[in-house]
Amino acid sequence: MKKITCEACQHLNPEGTVLCESCGKPLEEDQYIDGNNKTKLLNMRYEGSSRRSQTYNKSIVDQIWNFFSSVKVGVTLIVITLIASAAGTIFPQRMYIPPTASPATYYEDTYGILGQIYYQLGFHELYSSWWYMILIALIGISIIIASIDRVVPLYRALKHQKPVRHKSFISRQRLHSKTEDVSKEDKELLIKGLKKQRYKVTEDNGHVLAEKGRFSRWGPYVNHCGLIIFLLGALLRFVPFMYIDDFVWVREGETKVIPETHSKYYIENKEFIMETYGDSEEDARFEQALADKGPVAKNFQTNAVIYENSETTIGAEPKLEKVLEDSIRVNHPLKLEGISLYQTSYQLNEFKSMSFIIHETDDQEEEELASFTVDLADPAREYNLDNGFRVTIDQYFADYYLDNGIPRSQSDHPKNPAFVFSVYPPNSDDPEVSFAGIGRNVDATGQNEYKVGLQNFEIRDVTGLTVRRDYTLPILIIGGIIFMIGVVQGMYWQHRRVWIHPTENGVWLAGHTNKNYFGLKKDIEKAIDGTTIQMVVDQAEENKKE
Amino acid sequence: MGDLITISSNFLYVAFILYLIATLFFGGSIRGKKQQEKVTMSSKIAIVLTIAGFLAQLGYFITRWIASGHAPVSNLFEFTTFFGMMIVFAFIILYFIYKLNILGVFTLPVALLIIAYASMFPREISPLVPSLKSHWLYIHVTTVSLGEAILAVSFAAGLIYLIKVVDQTKKSKKTTLLEIILYSLFATLGFVIITSVFSAVNYNATFEFPFEGEISEVDYHLPPIAGPNDGELLTTERMDSLFEAPGWMQGVNAARKFNTLIWSLLTGYGLYMIARLILRKRVAAAIQPLLKNTNADLVDEVSYRAVAFGFPIFTLGGLVFAMIWAQEAWNRYWGWDPKEVWALITWFFYAAFLHLRLSQGWHGEKSAWLAVIGFAIIMFNLIAVNLIIAGLHSYA
Ligand code: HEM
Numbered sequence: 001m002k003k004i005t006c007e008a009c010q011h012l013n014p015e016g017t018v019l020c021e022s023c024g025k026p027l028e029e030d031q032y033i034d035g036n037n038k039t040k041l042l043n044m045r046y047e048g049s050s051r052r053s054q055t056y057n058k059s060i061v062d063q064i065w066n067f068f069s070s071v072k073v074g075v076t077l078i079v080i081t082l083i084a085s086a087a088g089t090i091f092p093q094r095m096y097i098p099p100t101a102s103p104a105t106y107y108e109d110t111y112g113i114l115g116q117i118y119y120q121l122g123f124h125e126l127y128s129s130w131w132y133m134i135l136i137a138l139i140g141i142s143i144i145i146a147s148i149d150r151v152v153p154l155y156r157a158l159k160h161q162k163p164v165r166h167k168s169f170i171s172r173q174r175l176h177s178k179t180e181d182v183s184k185e186d187k188e189l190l191i192k193g194l195k196k197q198r199y200k201v202t203e204d205n206g207h208v209l210a211e212k213g214r215f216s217r218w219g220p221y222v223n224h225c226g227l228i229i230f231l232l233g234a235l236l237r238f239v240p241f242m243y244i245d246d247f248v249w250v251r252e253g254e255t256k257v258i259p260e261t262h263s264k265y266y267i268e269n270k271e272f273i274m275e276t277y278g279d280s281e282e283d284a285r286f287e288q289a290l291a292d293k294g295p296v297a298k299n300f301q302t303n304a305v306i307y308e309n310s311e312t313t314i315g316a317e318p319k320l321e322k323v324l325e326d327s328i329r330v331n332h333p334l335k336l337e338g339i340s341l342y343q344t345s346y347q348l349n350e351f352k353s354m355s356f357i358i359h360e361t362d363d364q365e366e367e368e369l370a371s372f373t374v375d376l377a378d379p380a381r382e383y384n385l386d387n388g389f390r391v392t393i394d395q396y397f398a399d400y401y402l403d404n405g406i407p408r409s410q411s412d413h414p415k416n417p418a419f420v421f422s423v424y425p426p427n428s429d430d431p432e433v434s435f436a437g438i439g440r441n442v443d444a445t446g447q448n449e450y451k452v453g454l455q456n457f458e459i460r461d462v463t464g465l466t467v468r469r470d471y472t473l474p475i476l477i478i479g480g481i482i483f484m485i486g487v488v489q490g491m492y493w494q495h496r497r498v499w500i501h502p503t504e505n506g507v508w509l510a511g512h513t514n515k516n517y518f519g520l521k522k523d524i525e526k527a528i529d530g531t532t533i534q535m536v537v538d539q540a541e542e543n544k545k546e
Numbered sequence: 547m548g549d550l551i552t553i554s555s556n557f558l559y560v561a562f563i564l565y566l567i568a569t570l571f572f573g574g575s576i577r578g579k580k581q582q583e584k585v586t587m588s589s590k591i592a593i594v595l596t597i598a599g600f601l602a603q604l605g606y607f608i609t610r611w612i613a614s615g616h617a618p619v620s621n622l623f624e625f626t627t628f629f630g631m632m633i634v635f636a637f638i639i640l641y642f643i644y645k646l647n648i649l650g651v652f653t654l655p656v657a658l659l660i661i662a663y664a665s666m667f668p669r670e671i672s673p674l675v676p677s678l679k680s681h682w683l684y685i686h687v688t689t690v691s692l693g694e695a696i697l698a699v700s701f702a703a704g705l706i707y708l709i710k711v712v713d714q715t716k717k718s719k720k721t722t723l724l725e726i727i728l729y730s731l732f733a734t735l736g737f738v739i740i741t742s743v744f745s746a747v748n749y750n751a752t753f754e755f756p757f758e759g760e761i762s763e764v765d766y767h768l769p770p771i772a773g774p775n776d777g778e779l780l781t782t783e784r785m786d787s788l789f790e791a792p793g794w795m796q797g798v799n800a801a802r803k804f805n806t807l808i809w810s811l812l813t814g815y816g817l818y819m820i821a822r823l824i825l826r827k828r829v830a831a832a833i834q835p836l837l838k839n840t841n842a843d844l845v846d847e848v849s850y851r852a853v854a855f856g857f858p859i860f861t862l863g864g865l866v867f868a869m870i871w872a873q874e875a876w877n878r879y880w881g882w883d884p885k886e887v888w889a890l891i892t893w894f895f896y897a898a899f900l901h902l903r904l905s906q907g908w909h910g911e912k913s914a915w916l917a918v919i920g921f922a923i924i925m926f927n928l929i930a931v932n933l934i935i936a937g938l939h940s941y942a
Contacts, residue, residue: 071901075901075902075906078897079894079898081894082891082894082895085890085894086888086891089887089888089931093882095881277673282615285613285615286671286673289668289673296675297676298673299676300676330677331676331874340877473879476869480869484858484861484862487858491857492854515904518847
């Protein structure tokens with residue numbers, strides 16, 4: 001690697017260095033890089049250290065590196081992403097349109113031609129589109145490259161800084177003063193004053209560097225690190241092991257295996273509770289709002305028992321042992337070995353069982369000849385009954401409705417069960433076909449001798465639980481915390497430095513901070529209080545006035 | 547409970563009046579030739595009144611919390627008033643750091659407008675649906691509004707800066723933009739005035755219209771300029787709509803909200819024109835002389851420092867706490883809901899602001915314009931997303 005020798009102190013600096021690493025004198029060859037020239041104030045960015053992006057520009061790797069390390073590019077990427085994100089809110093995203101609607105027609109039907117264009121551009125799934133992902137990835141790359149490009153040389157420069165600085169470095173700092181005659185005591189007083197304000201002082205041959213808050217310089221890099229960790233965490237979502245998302249319906253009284261636990265855990269739904277406002281006395285205060293808005297849900301809750309299965313042989317009867325009993329409510333998921341169960345859905349008043357009797361069609365009294373009960377969660381195909389009757393279920397509609405005259409089931413939930421029964425009278429192989437449901441009882445031929453009548457039913461609620469495991473969460477949390485630490489670290493502390501440069505009888509003073517010159521000036525003012533040392537002049541403001 | 551609610555509203559009323567008077571006193575303190583960072587009698591009275599107003603509003607907040615049993619940040623009225631209170635809070639803090647009287651002249655009216663705006667929405671206490679019953683929700687909402695409030699102060703400082711430095715001797719793009727910003731404040735005032743007037747006379751017109759395959763009804767409390775799509779007026783003796791709202795607007799109440807927006811813009815325009823007639827020049831040009839003694843650099847510093855404080859607080863509230871709550875309530879920390887997306891946009895925007903300022907040296911005027919745009923994004927999220935884009939967070 002090419003080296004540049006400092007004329008003043010003979011130090012060998014890496015190519016691209018702007019201010020000599022050792023004495024701070026601007027290097028003839030490179031000083032233009034950060035907009036320095038011979039007369040103006042020094043540009044102290046990144047300590048005038050050699051940054052790769054400002055030094056090499058030959059190979060394609062250099063060019064890519066330089067591209068991504070530019071803050072302009074970074075900000076441009078951020079702004080593009082910002083605009084793209086906004087575009088995704090013009091019409092609802094796919095996941096927010098009715099689940100049964102087909103996006104191909106929904107957008108056009110609802111929003112007209114604009115909706116159609118939106119759909120065809122793929123904006124209805126914008127945030128998972130390849131180009132949006134690429135934008136985020138580019139921001140990530142930009143953050144990484146820009147940070148490395150700066151933090152490495154900055155670290156080197158700050159680690160090796162020496163108290164002895166070239167005169168031109170001192171006089172071209174923004175805060176600067178020259179005092180001709182300074183007594184030894186006053187110099188001591190100044191150093192003491194700085195130390196009192198918690199400046200760390202290093203001395204070399206009468207040259208002094210007082211410094212505080214250097215750690216704040218790492219703020220941006222710490223916060224960017226946090227962002228990258230967060231992004232990686234979000235990316236890990238796509239690794240199957242890290243993230244599972246499942247769902248289970250559990251009826252009241254039922255015990256079911258919890259998905260994704262490999263039959264290790266079971267859940268029993270003891271009771272599902274749904275409450276609305278207005279039932280308790282306390283709710284009187286919401287009277288007016290309830291009158292305006294109608295009923296408002298207050299609580300969705302599953303009282304659940306969790307069991308552990310100690311039987312590991314596949315196919316064998318599970319051996320269940322109760323582990324815990326708890327309620328699952330919205331905002332209060334149940335947590336179990338990295339898995340969380342969320343209250344997300346419910347069905348009220350699902351039919352649990354229906355009891356039927358068989359009687360003679362003409363019998364006004366409907367005297368029971370035989371009876372049977374259908375378990376709707378698991379209907380048997382055939383029922384052998386008293387008095388030699390036999391019934392088979394030919395068709396079962398859990399949630400019956402007529403679709404253009406054809407009976408169908410709307411869902412798998414027994415919300416409106418209906419059956420087609422074949423009733424075999426005693427000693428007969430000739431069945432009579434009956435259709436029975438809630439409030440329905442149809443005789444297929446009109447000539448049935450026996451009728452199936454609904455006698456009784458039981459209902460129960462069903463709870464719908466989302467089963468989640470998300471091992472990416474800790475990573476996101478760590479990323480978030482690091483980000484916040486970095487922001488605070490960089491934002492509320494500043495890296496302040498004061499150089500004291502001895503001259504024949506007096507001192508030159510120089511001050512630099514990365515932010516908040518006002519604060520640094522105050523520090524210096526306090527430190528020189530009671531001495532004959534001249535207060536520093538803000539040369540940037542002087543220049544502005546001229 | 548009824549009593550407590552009355553006490554609570556009275557507190558809010560008192561707070562409003564106090565802020566109003568405090569604004570006048572801050573106005574008094576910037577007159578004359580004195581340096582504007584100077585503490586004067588008038589500015590002392592002003593800040594005491596502001597603090598008194600803040601305490602009164604705190605009283606409103608606490609009594610309402612007791613009355614409703616949950617933190618009053620759960621509907622549009624409550625949340626927006628809270629935002630107004632946070633703006634005052636942020637202002638008080640920054641005032642004690644910088645002693646900048648002019649900041650009061652601009653910040654307090656913004657807070658006043660926001661509280662007045664909030665009061666136009668239903669004020670009854672409402673019950674919480676289960677997903678809103680979470681401590682994380684309170685933590686999220688309060689930090690978000692504190693963060694946004696500090697950013698609002700940054701906006702006020704940016705606006706001061708712009709009014710001071712933009713050349714008003716001739717018409718330019720910048721002067722037009724400035725007028726548009728000021729006009730938007732007039733439009734907010736217009737909304738408050740026109741809504742109050744028609745609610746005082748109990749105006750009501752009911753429409754029937756098809757919505758998602760069913761016939762719905764909607765009550766207009768402002769005369770219908772824009773009626774519902776395919777709507778039919780049911781109330782007799784009321785004027786019928788001049789035209790229909792476009793069909794793509796989402797939500798049952800979309801047309802009514804659209805109608806309100808038109809009314810606000812028109813009323814605001816009327817007010818703005820009156821102001822122009824009285825002043826006989828651009829509004830910003832009329833304000834500019836008052837800022838003669840304002841230290842532009844200090845205002846610029848305040849605007850930036852407010853972002854430096856507001857950004858991390860907003861990040862914490864609007865993204866971090868929001869994600870924690872979303873994870874608990876909906877089992878996903880991020881769902882690309884419009885409100886969430888706009889919080890992300892706000893965050894991106896202020897990240898860009900900081901980079902431009904710290905790395906590209908965008909100080910002064912450029913930075914002030916950015917502060918204004920940032921606040922526009924926040925207000926868009928607060929108002930427009932609620933009105934236009936219905937989502938999980940939609941209150942109204
Ligand atoms: C949304 C993403 C980003 C966020 C939230 C963010 C946040 C921040 C913050 C808060 C600071 C200021 C720290 C301080 O000085 O106190 C900062 C500094 C910085 N950021 Fe970012 N950043 C993001 C993306 C980027 C990108 C894409 C680049 C790539 C060029 C970048 C480059 C820098 C640099 C170079 C600094 C240091 C500025 C200086 O010299 O003082 N950042 N970042």
